[in-house]
Amino acid sequence: MKNTNTSQMSSQASHTHDVFNQSPALENYNVYQNDNALRDAVRRHGASWAEPQLLKYGEKTGTKEVIEWGFLANEHKPQFFPHDRQGFRVDEVKYHESYHKLMAMGLESGIHSSPWTTPQTGAHVARAAQSYLQSQVEAGHGCPLTMTFASVPSIKLTPKLADTWLPKILARGYDPRNIPHTEKHALTIGMGMTEKQGGSDVRANTTIAKPITATGAGEAYELTGHKWFTSAPMCDAFLVLAQVSEGLSCFLVPRWREDGSKNPIQVQRLKNKMGNVSNASSEIEMRGALGWMVGDPGRGVPAIIEMVAMTRFDCMIGSASGQHQAVSQAINHSMGRAAFGKTLIDQPLMRNVLADLQLEVEGSLAIAMRMAEAMDNSLSKNGNEQEALLLRLGLPAGKYWICKRTPFHAYEAMECLGGNGVTEDFIMARLYREAPINAIWEGSGNVQALDMLRALSKTPAVLDVWLQELNKTRGADKQLDHAVNKLKNEFADLHNAEYRARHIVDQLSLTMQASLLVEAGNTPVAEAFIASRLNERSAHNYGTLPQGLDLTAILDRANPWS
Ligand SMILES: Cc1cc2nc3c(=O)[nH]c(=O)nc-3n(C[C@H](O)[C@H](O)[C@H](O)COP(=O)(O)OP(=O)(O)OC[C@H]3O[C@@H](n4cnc5c(N)ncnc54)[C@H](O)[C@@H]3O)c2cc1C
Numbered sequence: 288m289k290n291t292n293t294s295q296m297s298s299q300a301s302h303t304h305d306v307f308n309q310s311p312a313l314e315n316y317n318v319y320q321n322d323n324a325l326r327d328a329v330r331r332h333g334a335s336w337a338e339p340q341l342l343k344y345g346e347k348t349g350t351k352e353v354i355e356w357g358f359l360a361n362e363h364k365p366q367f368f369p370h371d372r373q374g375f376r377v378d379e380v381k382y383h384e385s386y387h388k389l390m391a392m393g394l395e396s397g398i399h400s401s402p403w404t405t406p407q408t409g410a411h412v413a414r415a416a417q418s419y420l421q422s423q424v425e426a427g428h429g430c431p432l433t434m435t436f437a438s439v440p441s442i443k444l445t446p447k448l449a450d451t452w453l454p455k456i457l458a459r460g461y462d463p464r465n466i467p468h469t470e471k472h473a474l475t476i477g478m479g480m481t482e483k484q485g486g487s488d489v490r491a492n493t494t495i496a497k498p499i500t501a502t503g504a505g506e507a508y509e510l511t512g513h514k515w516f517t518s519a520p521m522c523d524a525f526l527v528l529a530q531v532s533e534g535l536s537c538f539l540v541p542r543w544r545e546d547g548s549k550n551p552i553q554v555q556r557l558k559n560k561m562g563n564v565s566n567a568s569s570e571i572e573m574r575g576a577l578g579w580m581v582g583d584p585g586r587g588v589p590a591i592i593e594m595v596a597m598t599r600f601d602c603m604i605g606s607a608s609g610q611h612q613a614v615s616q617a618i619n620h621s622m623g624r625a626a627f628g629k630t631l632i633d634q635p636l637m638r639n640v641l642a643d644l645q646l647e648v649e650g651s652l653a654i655a656m657r658m659a660e661a662m663d664n665s666l667s668k669n670g671n672e673q674e675a676l677l678l679r680l681g682l683p684a685g686k687y688w689i690c691k692r693t694p695f696h697a698y699e700a701m702e703c704l705g706g707n708g709v710t711e712d713f714i715m716a717r718l719y720r721e722a723p724i725n726a727i728w729e730g731s732g733n734v735q736a737l738d739m740l741r742a743l744s745k746t747p748a749v750l751d752v753w754l755q756e757l758n759k760t761r762g763a764d765k766q767l768d769h770a771v772n773k774l775k776n777e778f779a780d781l782h783n784a785e786y787r788a789r790h791i792v793d794q795l796s797l798t799m800q801a802s803l804l805v806e807a808g809n810t811p812v813a814e815a816f817i818a819s820r821l822n823e824r825s826a827h828n829y830g831t832l833p834q835g836l837d838l839t840a841i842l843d844r845a846n847p848w849s
Contacts, residue, residue, distance in 0.1 A: 310623025313616055314354050316847055318420050319345025322611065323844040324649050328656040329416050331807060333663065334409030341416055344396065348420045353392070354714075357425030359385035361717060365567035367557045378542075378554045379465050380521050380567045389428045391461040393421055394473065399435040400457040402663075411662040415604050415655065422605050423612040426721045427565030429605055431475050431519035437597030438476035440666075441526055441537065441590055444582045447505035448539055452524070467543035468523045477522035478594060479514035479540070479571065486516065487734045489528055489535065489588065496529035496538060496578065504583055509575045510538060513555075520554050520569040526591055527578060533585030538578030552576045562720035595729060596678075599686040600658060602725035606693040607651035613700035613718050614644045615847035620704045622846070631703075632842070640699065640830035642838040645845040646816050647696050647829075649809075650800035651689045657803050658685055676752040679742045680795065687735035687789075688796035690726035697722040699829040736788035739795070743778075750778060757798055760805040764813070767805065770798050770821040797821060811837035812844070 319325065319341045329338065347353055363383035371377045393399065398418050402410035414436075422429045435456060442456070443449050452474070460473035468474050485491040494512025510529045517525065524541040544550050551574040558568040582590030618641055621631035631637045658681045664674035701708035701715040708715040726732055742749050757771050774794045777787070784791070797820055804813040815836040820827060832838070843849060 308625055310620045313619040313847055314351040316349040317345045318349040318423060321847050321849055324652050325416060325419060327807060328652050329412060332409060332412040332656050332660040334412035337409065337413030344417055344420050348424050353424055356385035356388050359383055360389060360425055360565040364564050367554060376549060377465060386428055386565050387463055389425055393432045394461040395459050397459050399432050403439050404457050406667060409663060412656060412659040415659040418604050419608040422608040425565060426605055426609065427563045430566045431477065431522055433598050433601040434477050434519065435475045437594045438526055440593035441581055444590055445504045448579055448581060463521065467547050468541055469545055474523040477517060477519045477525040479517045479525045479527040481516040482513060483515045487731065492528050492530060492535060494529040496531050496536065502584060504580050506580055508538060508578050508580060510540060510573045510578045511575055513572045515570055516568055517571050518566055518568040520567055520571065526581060526594055528587045528591060531584050535587040536584050537581040537587040537590035539581050540576050540578035544577055550576050563724045596682055598729045599682045602729055603655040603685045603689045606690045606725045607655050609718050609721055610648045610651055610693055610696050613697050614648055614845050616715060617641055617644060617700040617703035618845050619847055636830065638838050638842065639832050640703065642841040643819065643829045643832050644696060644700055645841050646819065647692060649804060649812050650816055653803040653807065654685045654796065654800050658682065673752050676749045677756060679746060680739060680749040680753050683735040683738040684792050684795045687732055687792050691732055694722040736792045739792050740784055740788050757802045760802045763805050764817055766817050766821050767801050774798050811840035815841060
């Protein structure tokens with residue numbers, strides 16, 4: 288009797304509080320079904336046929352189980368083992384099983400290959416949408432998925448290599464074993480351009496390649512040198528730049544030689560990155576590594592640029608998808624949390640912030656998916672030249688703008704969750720650390736802006752095509768017309784264009800986003816985008832939308848549960 292009383296007393300004493308006013312976890316929801324902006328874009332750009340599979344994929348990417356894989360893959364960083372237990376050089380990186388599950392999910396569903404294996408109207412749009420869903424779970428494993436996808440146009444330049452390598456690169460499946468590519472049915476591909484003395488300026492590469500017998504496309508060389516930033520070092524082969532007597536050239540360098548011996552690509556260490564931690568990035572040295580030339584001697588940059596164009600596109604999709612996930616989390620939290628007597632989603636100032644964050648997503652998705660359609664149109668059999676020109680300007684402009692806007696967007700969305708947003712228990716901290724990565728990888732901001740100028744000076748027709756695209760909405764909105772006129776003035780005098788390049792690329796991107804949103808026909812979104820982004824203010828902080836806009840319509844589109 289005495290004992291029971293004591294136990295009752297102690298259980299009462301230990302009851303400190305009830306937990307309430309915490310929003311539910313955003314899980315077990317359909318990431319595709321509830322994404323109105325994405326669904327509209329998929330339909331608008333010719334991929335309605337993919338909706339049933341995207342719905343299925345959206346259901347999977349929203350499950351608690353898959354979301355948990357994303358957390359675990361980041362919590363357990365990849366580890367590097369140079370040797371096996373007997374001392375043989377293996378250069379092996381070991382990952383948490385969740386990373387492998389995410390890789391398998393992406394590779395088995397064809398994120399790395401579907402537009403190449405099944406080219407059809409909307410194939411790139413559908414694949415971009417799928418990648419957008421996948422990347423919301425976890426961004427790091429997206430790096431090898433992207434590089435494998437992007438390597439295809441480069442490898443195709445050399446039929447001798449394409450015949451042997453592409454069937455396995457395009458195959459659906461994942462084989463992470465550290466064994467020769469000849470023994471596998473599915474392969475992944477990485478890239479090695481950046482060296483210690485320069486990443487943007489790849490022509491300064493010092494790695495050299497010597498022919499083993501014959502020279503030229505498809506022939507075998509031995510490469511000696513280093514690469515300072517080679518991500519996903521467990522890929523089965525890498526597209527690598529190295530110098531030959533004719534100049535910088537591109538090579539396909541396998542991890543293992545065909546005789547089963549290890550190709551001497553030695554990982555020195557893994558990068559200790561602030562974000563993108565599930566993805567191992569490494570420093571490597573090649574000590575006479577076998578590689579086959581891709582493209583012609585001295586034409587390494589044009590060869591690898593085929594790959595870089597695709598990875599830049601994926602940076603647009605990856606960053607847009609990070610923005611979307613951030614807004615979904617912010618809205619979810621605001622719907623479930625009250626302060627000062629009202630749910631956050633009903634507080635006027637919070638509505639202003641959330642709607643503004645959603646407008647960013649709408650703009651990012653609009654330009655990214657239009658470029659996906661341009662890829663479909665220009666890379667198809669009867670390649671459309673106009674669309675190729677649109678893409679030529681749209682890739683650097685879109686990559687620059689979307690990636691540049693993402694870190695501040697991630698931070699603002701994080702702030703919507705208050706203190707919870709800062710802890711690693713929520714995805715916001717990871718989204719924030721991920722946000723600057725795409726902006727730096729594959730050509731940093733200035734490099735994109737300068738690439739836009741290069742396109743303009745080498746192929747002036749790109750500007751005509753850009754303006755023709757903008758012309759589709761001429762007369763629909765005075766403020767947009769005015770912004771397009773101002774954009775045209777930027778090109779009237781190209782004096783100091785390099786100095787002004789960021790300003791120009793800003794205007795190119797903003798006017799295109801606005802025009803595409805007008806064309807898409809959602810009036811509340813287009814009106815608010817133009818009113819907040821094409822006005823005369825020099826700075827734009829989130830949550831400063833002007834009055835009189837239909838925020839309810841914008842927020843409804845952003846509700847991850849609707
Ligand atoms: C997560 C991650 C993964 C990566 N994975 C890979 C990989 O797999 N393979 C690979 O090869 N590389 C990889 N990189 C490297 C990346 O591509 C380079 O870091 C990037 O291209 C910049 O090169 P850099 O670091 O040498 O900087 P630098 O080239 O020195 O540039 C430094 C700064 O100067 C600016 N700048 C350069 N030139 C000019 C100019 N003319 N005018 C004005 N400004 C200029 C740049 O915009 C940048 O802001 C990765 C990077 C990251 C962050």
